[in-house]
Amino acid sequence: MTSFWILTIAALGLCALWLVWPFLRRTEVERDETDAALSIYRDQADEVHRDLDAGLISQSEFDAAQREIEARALRTARHSVGGMSVSHRSPIVAVIVLIAICVGSIGGYLWLGHPELQDQPLAARKTETLIRKAEAGDINSRIQLLVEAVKESPESFENWWLLAKSYAATGDNASAADAYRRAAELSGNDPSVLSTYAESMTLANGNKVPQAAKILFEQIRAENNDPRARYYLALAKAQAQDFEGALNDWAALAADSDPRAPWMQLVRRDIVNMARFTKRDVKDYLPEATDTEVARAGGDGNGRDPVALADRAADLDQSLVGDPTNYKGWQELAQIRAALGEDDLARLAIEEARQRFAAAPFVLAKINETATDLGLDLIESQSGTKRITDEDVAAVQSLSQDDQADLIQGMVAGLAAKLEENPDNPDGWTMLVRSYATLGDTEKAEAAFAKAEDHYASDPIILARIKKSVGSLIGK
Secondary structure, eight states: HHHHHHHHHHHHHHEEEEHHHHSOOOOOEEHHHHHHHHOOOOOOHHHHHHHHHHHHOHHHHHHHHHHHHOOOOOHHHHHHOOEEEEEEOHHHHHHHHHHHHHHHHHHHHHHHTTTTOOOOOOHHHHHHHHHHHHTTTTEEEEEHHHHEEEEEEEEOOOHHHHHEEEEEEEOHHHHHHHHHHHHHHHHTSOOOHHHHHHHHHHHHTTOOOOOOEEEEEEEHHSSOOOOOHHHHHHHHHHHHHTTHHHHHHHHHHHSSTTTTHHHHHHHHHHHHHHHHTTTOGGGOOOEEEEHHHHHHHHTTTTTSSSHHHHHHHHHHHHHHHHOOOOOOHHHHHHHHHHTOOOOHHHHHHHHHHHHHHTHHHHHHHHEEEEEHHTGGGOOOOOOOOOOHHHHHHHHTOOOHHHHHHHHHIIHHHHHHHHHHHOOOOHHHHHHHHHHHHHHTOHHHHHHHHHHHHHHHTTHHHHHHHHHHHHHGGTTO
């Protein structure tokens, strides 16, 4: 508040001085432009007289020149509206004006303003805005508030736990894992918190159970019957090619669980998919399997005509040779091959699609969703990785207009909107720039990079990381 009054008085003094200065100037007499013009005509008349006396002009020439000068002077005098101006010092008026300015300004503020209010820093105003948005349901604002909360109270389990759950809700599993790790430490390694932490590590690792998470799940499983630990330990067995062990463990978990338990849909899906992979009777592991589940596990196409499905698969094989940019075709082909029990061919279709669209993260996400739904990610592919060529990138750029519109409007625009609300996401900016560049939209890629550059102008480390990842795509 003190700084406010100092600045106010200084500004008021400068304004008052500017206004009263004319009253403090000493007396001056000034001629206007008309008087200056008449003076010129007088000089001209004198010069004509000198020419006559010197014999340079005749009497008639003198008379004509004299009449012309007089006529001009007369016209100038007629159009004149001025005269001499006189200014005088008036200290009394200056003092009166100064007092009026000061009293009017300060009195007006004391009457209409709120001088009793304390200064409100910018950070406080930003916090108020975030609180209003968070109360309205904006999860990104909630995350920013929680980030500030854990900075102020780094030993608060509640804040770290809520921050981790908020990150998980946005799909940022890597950040969620970091927050869950800190929450687990503050909880004294509570089994339920450790289990959630290990799950977040698995999700951040592309749903592949890392060794650190496996160790935690094994520790939790040894102490209690935690269903999350049981599920992921079975998943780890499947990913290690122990299919029989995974089936048995999932079947035991299904038998011990309430059919309405939230994890049962996932467990049943994986039992069905694994039974299909291993050519086992799903009824041996899921006695109450539905007709649809039996059909999916038996490879008869969910009751659809297998001959018609085989014909459709052949048609897709042929069309994808000529148009490999049809990512929806690759998804459908994998689904049909899986429905026919041809899991090796389904995996080949997924792998081919992954290789062709490796440079397009959003298309790749759709393909990976299909693989997960079909359970194809339960068994690691043994095929080698093909180098992404210029033709592959061109294939992405040559998507049909309908597919590009669906891709950009449905996913890229969604990410861009999220980054507008919560720009503190370096990986998100990197993905957005890469996606625009891959689709050949250099202008949008450059605009996205410019926004990231502006946001992280005060953090050169993060900015350098983003620039290193995408700079070559936009000529930076």
